[in-house]
Amino acid sequence: MSLPIKENIYYVGAQDVERRLFDALIPLPDGTSYNSYIIRGSGKTALIDTVDPTKTQILLDNLKALGIQKLDYIIAHHGEQDHSGSIPAVLKVYPSAKVVTNQKCKDELIDLMMISDDKFMVINDRETLSLGDKTLEFIFAPWVHWPETMLTYLREDKILFTCDFLGAHLSTKELYFADINKLYQSAKRYYAEIMMPFRVSIKKHVETVRSLAPTLIAPSHGPLHNNPAFILDAYQDWVSDTVKNEVVIPYVSMHGSTQAMVDYFVKALEGKGIKALPFDLAEADIGELAMALVDASTVVIGSPTVLAGPHPKAVFAAVLANALRPKTKYVSIIGSFGWGGKMVEQLSALLPNLKVEVLAPVLAKGYPKETDFKGIDKLVEAIYNRKQ
Ligand code: FEO
DSSP: OOEEEETTEEEOOEEETTOOEETTTEEOTTOEEEOOEEEEOSSOEEEEOOOOGGGHHHHHHHHHHTTOOOOOEEEOOOOSHHHHTTHHHHHHHSTTOEEEEOHHHHHHHHHHHOOOGGGEEEOOTTOEEEOSSOEEEEEEOOOSSSTTOEEEEETTTTEEEEETTTOOOOOOSSSSOSOHHHHHHHHHHHIIIIIGGGHHHHHHHHHHHHHHOOSEEEESSSOOBSSHHHHHHHHHHHHSSOOEEEEEEEEOOSSSHHHHHHHHHHHHHHHTTOEEEEEETTTOOHHHHHHHHTTEEEEEEEOOEETTEEOHHHHHHHHHHHHHOOOOOEEEEEEEESSOOOHHHHHHHTOTTOOOEEOOOEEEESSOOHHHHHHHHHHHHHHHHSOO
16 A cells, blocks of 8 residues: 655555564564655656565555556665665566665675675765656765664655654554654654664754754654654754653562562652652563653662572663663662672673762662661662752
């Protein structure tokens, strides 16, 4: 099914409603889509990105239904397979098409998809390509979220194709999504999981997009944005250095001792008017955890000592937080132990990317007692008094 966007510009991508996991890691509560677009110029026809290899046939059927007999260019913004995985199949049907991309992406596509060298047309940053009455301008946007990523601006129609950037894992049959709150949450989840580690680069790219003043943003996941300010303002907030006085508490408890500490901690924080966001790692959606990390000033990991170290689920949370590089300012650890161990040292060593102040941890021997709860009170006081 293709959908018209503007005259001679069509959506030809595929929905993946059933998909529930991305990268064998990220939960997809609302599925996702692999957006692909056809631009028919007066002289040439270009396909913007392809789809995940599992959906190749849908893309090919969409192109056929539109009557695309000759394809001149396949614009590859990004080497990752969910957008480039169908390029070999498209090239089989349209053998004269050239894959238009930058040198880095070309190298990736040769490595990942074994596309032969003669199929490529390599372009430079800000180079243009004429389709006749329509002009494509390529804008390199490295680290969104790979080093080769780029955007394409369709000048005459003021449409910016952004691939992963400004997207959302949200499957919908509509080009535009009416429920703006839902779209905001999906876009934030997507930012948290994929873009947040590259916050510094993303800041610059947000400015670049604003300077182009597109009237339509067409990413390669999720709905299009016919109000670019909505998504750009949201990104500006997320990438800013401003944090909220919120405490994210990823925790795990085996026999209730750490749970009792977390419960007390949450209540004490709320008593001071500080928002507490506890995530029981035994069942937490890590996408929700990632979203909470976007704004929070403080992360406190709760874990029992198991086999002389932190619980493996707490290790996972620490590794994840370290990889996502949130703008967190303060970190601490609470939990219980039976006979000793190196939990604090081991967890702290897993967070080298976070440029944070470490607040005094609170460790209880066995079930927490009066002195341990006093320690938690002190931790809450320290969080309360820190500058945000
Ligand atoms: Fe949607 Fe980085 O691929």
